[in-house]
Amino acid sequence: MARVVVVGSFNVDHVWRAPRPPHPGETLAGEYASGPGGKGFNQAVAARRAGADTLFLCALGDDAGGALARSLAQQDGITLGAAPSAAPTGTAGIYVDDAGRNSIVIGAGANADLDRAFIDSRADALGAAAVVLAQLESPLDAVEQALLSARAGGAVTMLNPAPANAACTGGLLAASDVITPNETEFAALLASHAGGRLDPDQIAAMDDASLHAQCRCLLPHGTVVVTLGAAGAFVSHPDGARRGDAASFQRAPAEAVRPIDTTGAGDAFNGALAAGLATAPGAAFIEHVRYAIQVAGLSTERRGAAASMPWRAEVLQRFDPAARPEK
Incomplete structure (x- = not known):
């Protein structure tokens, strides 16, 4: 299997489900659950379950949260490289409403101690990877x-x-071959790095040529995938580097699903896309995007973050097997 390295966060998620998030000063009755999360760990689980040999680089505390991360990584067959931290393992408080929408507060904890020295100590593994995926936590x-x-x-x-x-730097964009913002993140990046002004709620309705032009302004050298929730995803490549696609820009529609919890859906998409690029590098990029959309959609029909990531066989059983590129 090809190697995906995910660099990022692990959190212990504390999840409350209620009809809606509470207003200031208000107390609501709801349901509580706890489980693993953090964008980095979610994406590592998604990549592994999509079929890629996966290494997860993170920072963990010497506590129950860190022990949970190690145990779950071993269960899923994820190789774990954890920088030690005197801080507690990261946490997140999540409210999920009746429509499956979520609001999240993160306590970085040990995640803040992932430093350049530790990353440099793993330079060989990073350089030997097929795909390296990171986030901003x-x-x-x-x-x-x-x-x-x-x-x-x-x-x-x-x-x-x-x-x-999170403030994304120009250096991060310059170091990225592929970026995967959602509408809100895309609008924020345009405003910060390309002088653009877009309403996130209007991005999905933009005509393709205009959206492609904005993507090219933001990342002239690389591929931009704007995830659009229920509207699917938009893909934009430089003309000379289409990654196997016939067109420089196109859309991939969402799948029909029955969402109950969208927590981690974006992470499911990213992990699955990274796995596809690593395990089937000769396939057209848009086919990997379509599969990643299926993985993300199926994840919303389950509760939790990392725990909601589907295995490849489950995705193939639910959706069209022909949509998954063969190795």
């Missing part, structure tokens, strides 16, 4: 160093610029 200098080490070794560098409130 870890210190940005460490994330940038991971992408640069990966690129130096010939890996495809993939950045999920999430969460939207």
Whole structure:
């Protein structure tokens, strides 16, 4: 199996389900559950379950949360490289409403201690990877160093610029071959790095040529995948680097699903896309995107974050097997 390296966060998620999030000063009755999460770990689980040999680089505390991460990584067959931290393992408080929408507060904890020195100690693994995937829940200098080490070794560098409130630097964009923002993240990146002004709620309705032009302004050298929720995804490539696609830009529709919890759906998409690029590098990029949409859709029919990531066989059973590129 090809190697995906995911660099990012692990959190212990504390999840409350209620008809809606509480207003300030209000108390609501709901249901509580706890489980594994963090964008990095979610994406590593998604990549592994999509069929890629996966290494997860993170920082963990010496506590029950860190022990949980180690145990779950072993269960899924994920190789774990964890920097030690005196801080508690990261946590997240999540509210999920009756429509499956979520609101999240994160306590970084040990995640803030993932540093460049640890990343440098894993330079060989990063350079030997087929795909290196990172997000913005870890210190940005460490994330940038991971992408640069990966690129130096010939890996495809993939950045999920999430969460939207995290400041993505120009260096991170320059080090990325593929970026995967959602509408809110895409609008924020345009405003910060390309001087663009778009309403996130209007992006899915834009005509394809205009949206492609905005993508080219943001990342002239690389591929942009704008995830659009129920509207699917939009893919934009440079003209000279279409990654096997016939067109420089196109859309992939969403699948019909019955969502109960969207927590981790974006992570499911990113992990599955990275796995596809690693395990079937000769397939057209849009086919990997279509499969990633299926993985993300199926994840919304389950509760939880990392625990909701489907296995490849489950995706093939639910959707059209021909949509998954063969190795």
